[in-house]
Amino acid sequence: MKRHDIYTLPILIWLSLFFTIPLSITVIMSFMSSTPYGGVTLPFTVGNYVEIMKGRILAILWRTIRISALSTLITLGLSLPVSFFMATSKWKNLLLMATIIPFWTNFIIRIFAWIFLLGNNGMLNNILIQLGIVKNPITFLYNSWAVVVVIVYTYLPYMILPIYSAMEKFDFSMIDAAMDLGATKIRAIFKVMFPSIKGGITAGILFVFIPALGSYAIPELVGGRDSVMLGNLIAWEITTARNWPYATALSNILFVSTALALFLYLKIQGSDGK
Amino acid sequence: MRRSFLLLFIVSGLIVVFLLSSGFLGKKLYMYNWAEYIPQDVLNDFRKETGIKVIYDTYASNEEMYAKLKAGARGYDIIFPSGDHVSIMIKEGMLEKIDKSRLSNFKYIDKNILKKITYDPNNEYSIPYMLGSTGICVNKTKVREYERSWSIFERKDLKGKMTLLDDMREVIGAALKYLGYSVNSTSTKELEEAEEVLKGWKENIVKFDAEFYGKGIASGEYWVVHGYGENIFSEIPEEEWDKYDFFIPKEGGTLWIDNMVIPKGAKHVDYAYKFIDFILRPDIMARICDYLRLPCPNTEARKLVKKKPIYTIDDLKNCEFIADVGEYIKLYRKVWNEIRFGY
Numbered sequence: 378m379k380r381h382d383i384y385t386l387p388i389l390i391w392l393s394l395f396f397t398i399p400l401s402i403t404v405i406m407s408f409m410s411s412t413p414y415g416g417v418t419l420p421f422t423v424g425n426y427v428e429i430m431k432g433r434i435l436a437i438l439w440r441t442i443r444i445s446a447l448s449t450l451i452t453l454g455l456s457l458p459v460s461f462f463m464a465t466s467k468w469k470n471l472l473l474m475a476t477i478i479p480f481w482t483n484f485i486i487r488i489f490a491w492i493f494l495l496g497n498n499g500m501l502n503n504i505l506i507q508l509g510i511v512k513n514p515i516t517f518l519y520n521s522w523a524v525v526v527v528i529v530y531t532y533l534p535y536m537i538l539p540i541y542s543a544m545e546k547f548d549f550s551m552i553d554a555a556m557d558l559g560a561t562k563i564r565a566i567f568k569v570m571f572p573s574i575k576g577g578i579t580a581g582i583l584f585v586f587i588p589a590l591g592s593y594a595i596p597e598l599v600g601g602r603d604s605v606m607l608g609n610l611i612a613w614e615i616t617t618a619r620n621w622p623y624a625t626a627l628s629n630i631l632f633v634s635t636a637l638a639l640f641l642y643l644k645i646q647g648s649d650g651k
Numbered sequence: 652m653r654r655s656f657l658l659l660f661i662v663s664g665l666i667v668v669f670l671l672s673s674g675f676l677g678k679k680l681y682m683y684n685w686a687e688y689i690p691q692d693v694l695n696d697f698r699k700e701t702g703i704k705v706i707y708d709t710y711a712s713n714e715e716m717y718a719k720l721k722a723g724a725r726g727y728d729i730i731f732p733s734g735d736h737v738s739i740m741i742k743e744g745m746l747e748k749i750d751k752s753r754l755s756n757f758k759y760i761d762k763n764i765l766k767k768i769t770y771d772p773n774n775e776y777s778i779p780y781m782l783g784s785t786g787i788c789v790n791k792t793k794v795r796e797y798e799r800s801w802s803i804f805e806r807k808d809l810k811g812k813m814t815l816l817d818d819m820r821e822v823i824g825a826a827l828k829y830l831g832y833s834v835n836s837t838s839t840k841e842l843e844e845a846e847e848v849l850k851g852w853k854e855n856i857v858k859f860d861a862e863f864y865g866k867g868i869a870s871g872e873y874w875v876v877h878g879y880g881e882n883i884f885s886e887i888p889e890e891e892w893d894k895y896d897f898f899i900p901k902e903g904g905t906l907w908i909d910n911m912v913i914p915k916g917a918k919h920v921d922y923a924y925k926f927i928d929f930i931l932r933p934d935i936m937a938r939i940c941d942y943l944r945l946p947c948p949n950t951e952a953r954k955l956v957k958k959k960p961i962y963t964i965d966d967l968k969n970c971e972f973i974a975d976v977g978e979y980i981k982l983y984r985k986v987w988n989e990i991r992f993g994y
Contacts (some may be wrong), residue, residue, distance in 0.1 A: 413978060414739050415721040437992060497812060497857075498871035516811035519857045601858045605992050613991070616714035617819050618984050 400632075407626035415619040425626035434627070443606040444521060445589035446529040449536075453578070453583050455464065456536040460577075463537070463542035473541070474532050484531065488598050491527050519601035527595050530589065536581035542578025544570075544572070552575060579646050587635055606630055659905060678703040680922040683727040685709065685886055685909070688781075689930075690942040697929050703922050712818065720745060720914065728917040733743045734908045735820070735975040739771035746776040747913040750767045753924050754778065756931035759951040761964075765973060768908070769974060777910035778927055783945050784906050784962065786899040788883045793874040799898045801829040802931060803875055804852040812874040814867065815852065817859035819987040820973050822849065824875065824905040834905050834971045837979040846986045853990060867893070880961040881943040897961050903969030913917050 407416040407425055463472045479487065495517040502514040517523065547570060550567050555565035593608035600606070607627065614624035678701075686709040694705045708727070710716040720730075721743075726794040731800040732740060741747050749773065751757050760779060771777045789797055796805055804813060815822050824834035826845035836842060857945070860867065860876070867873040869886035876883065880897045887895060911930065912925045929935060937955035946964045947953045976983070 413980065414743050415718060434992075492872065496870075496872045516857060519811075598863065602853055602856060603993065610992060613908075616712065616718045619714070619718070 381553055403517075403625040403628060407629050409622050410457075411620045411622050413619070414429055415621060417621050422622075425622045426630075428623065429630060431624060435602055435608075437605055437610055438630075440604070441592075442523070443585055444524055444528070444606065445592070448525050448532070448589050449582055449586040451525070451529045452533050452536040453582065455533060456540050456581060460540040460544050463541050464547070465549060469545075475539075476537055480534060483624070485594060487531065488527055488595060491523075491530070491599060495523070515608060517598050519604075521600065521604040523594050523599040524603070524604050527599050528589050528592060531595065532585040535584040535588075539577040539580035539584065540574060541577070543574040545560075547573050575646065579642070583639060583642070587639070590631065591637055672777070677887050678919075678922065680705045680724055680919055680926055681708070681728045681733075682926075683708050683710065683729070684731045685983055686711070686862065687882075688943070689939060690910075693935055693938060693942075696935075697926065700929070700983075701922075701925055703925065706927070722943075726917055726918070728919045729910050729923045730914055731780055731909050732777075732912060733746045733973070734768070734770040734910065737910050737912060737943055737974050738975045740912065740914075741771060741776050745915055747915055747920065748775055748918060748928075749778060749913065749959075750924075751778075754928045754931060755927050756933070757948045759931060759933055759936075761948055761950050764948050769972070771910075777912045779948050780909045780911050780929070780930065781939075781943065781945050782906065782908040782948055782967075783869045783880065784904050784967050785812055785816065785825075785877065785879055785900045786897055786904060786962070788868055788878065788880070788895055790868055790871070790874045790894065791896055792894050793871070797875075799896075799901055799935055801825055801902055804855055804877075807855060809875055810855045811857050813856045813876065814860040814864050814873050815856050815877045816864070817861035817991075819991075821905055822859070822877070823986055824971075824973060826852070828900070828903050828971070831902070835974045835976055837982070839982060842982050842986050846989060849986070849990045854956055855920060859991060871891065881945055884944055898971065899966055900964060901969075902972065906967060906970040906972045908972065919926075952972065 406417050408421045408423065410420060410422055410424070413417050414580045463469060463476075466472055492499065496502070497512075497514045497516060497518075501515075501517065502511075505511045506514065526574070551569050552565045555569045556562060560568065591608050592606050593612060596604050596609055600609075611624050611627050611631075614620050614627065618624075680703050682705050684707060689707070695974060698704050701784070710719070711845060713733050716730065716732060717739070720727075733834075736745075757774075757778065764779060764782060765774065768774065768779065787799075787801075787803060789803070794809065797806075803809070815825075820834075823842070825847055826848040827834050827836050827841060829846055830841070832838075832841045832845070836845075837877065857873065860873075861878075864873060864876040864878045865882040868876045868883060883895070883897060884892060886926075911927050913920060917923060927953040930939070931949065933949060933951035933955055936947060936952035938950040940949075940952060940956050940960065941958045944961045944969075946960045946962065947956060955958055
């Protein structure tokens with residue numbers, strides 16, 4: 378063993394204990410058969426994947442991707458101007474703190490705060506009723522849009538922070554230089570600033586899109602009767618349906634599609650830069 | 652570099668020793684139970700009398716508890732599953748037999764209730780804790796006129812303000828009862844009819860909710876909820892109780908019974924016996940019933956309760972136990988997949 382290897386040993390042990398082994402278990406389980414009372418049994422089969430490919434869950438998979446992609450796009454759209462403003466502001470550190478502080482509150486409590494704001498008996502509805510604009514409360518929550526709004530809110534800092542840190546390193550006088558050389562402001566931003574903050578954008582997209590795909594609590598709390606996402610389906614298959622092989626097959630599909638998306642994205646990003 | 656490594660090892664070693672030792676001090680009983688199902692002062696008194704501290708870990712559904720145990724969770728000494736799950740756990744060999752001669756207070760349990768128990772005749776593995784029915788709770792200030800029937804979920808004017816439990820057997824059972832069938836039906840035709848009913852109900856509810864409905868109705872978020880009375884009233888301040896009506900629909904509903912069981916491999920079986928006997932003691936049982944506002948399964952304790960329960964044992968005559976339906980559960984899953992997940 379080389380002298381340097383000793384330093385990688387803890388991370389190696391950590392990864393194999395908490396990543397490789399659990400992952401292998403789910404892969405093996407997904408190829409086994411289910412028993413009526415939970416657990417797995419032999420023989421090995423590909424039936425679980427065949428069942429999934431029959432298209433029964435494609436609607437949920439598609440909804441999961443749609444909600445996650447839309448949320449990622451919105452967070453990106455919000456984060457670019459915000460990060461730009463932060464990076465060029467005098468109050469950099471103060472704004473950075475303001476972005477991070479909501480993190481100190483528990484994630485579930487922040488979801489409940491949205492129920493407090495937009496719920497049937499929430500602040501907005503009560504104001505509308507007081508003003509006489511509506512008679513009965515409007516149901517803002519409990520649909521897929523509510524899920525998107527709360528995902529955007531929850532993951533916004535994960536997008537802002539990497540983009541901000543990329544922008545902060547960017548020398549803004551380069552834009553002036555580009556404009557002095559005849560570029561329009563838009564062109565200067567796209568041709569000069571974007572390439573150098575691309576890393577931050579990539580990181581932000583990954584930080585938001587991947588956890589959004591695995592959402593469970595958000596659709597559970599603010600989603601409605603028709604906004605089940607893949608995470609909720611997996612939980613249901615493991616607990617009530619007691620179909621562990623099917624559930625593990627589903628989670629493997631989630632894992633593989635995430636990894637694939639990541640790989641493709643990084644590949645495209647990489648070839649762009651050359 | 653070597654010195655800092657040494658330091659790191661010593662520090663982490665100390666942390667491990669500290670964590671281990673804090674877990675080994677004192678007598679402890681590890682309980683896995685529904686949330687807020689036993690009042691804290693009862694647990695405190697148990698500790699005062701026996702010196703055993705109860706560690707209270709919670710689950711939100713039988714399925715969650717079962718999946719965790721089946722996946723290999725160990726270390727619990729006492730668990731509170733409902734009847735259908737008791738029978739599954741017996742079949743799967745997950746439970747320890749209970750020696751009733753060690754329970755001096757077992758004799759106080761209502762004989763009529765014991766007779767109804769089909770999931771574990773003679774109580775060889777399980778001791779009943781509480782029983783009750785799943786019903787509907789209405790916020791009377793928001794909904795002035797209503798019929799005490801499952802048909803409330805067909806009302807279009809309450810659309811978006813109602814919830815059904817996120818529980819396969821409860822929801823399908825409700826629809827089956829509404830149609831006049833058994834909650835344990837194994838007929839494809841009856842279950843298909845139930846599915847049609849549920850499709851109609853689903854249009855009017857805002858979501859399937861088994862976690863938040865109690866808080867939801869208490870905060871005015873929902874107006875009509877399907878759920879367990881004790882979960883709802885524990886969220887509502889006592890002076891507002893008369894604003895809410897909890898009823899068991901006239902068509903009848905599902906009946907549940909939660910039991911105390913000792914899982915195989917429990918390390919503190921003696922403590923578990925002591926605890927079960929303590930819970931069955933009439934004065935303790937009466938305090939728990941007052942806390943939960945549930946009818947007492949214990950004849951002696953009924954004389955000691957101070958608060959009126961949400962419903963009485965007599966109200967439950969139309970209700971039926973949810974039993975394990977074995978392989979037929981597939982029919983239920985098919986209906987539920989269609990209703991809940993749309994496939």
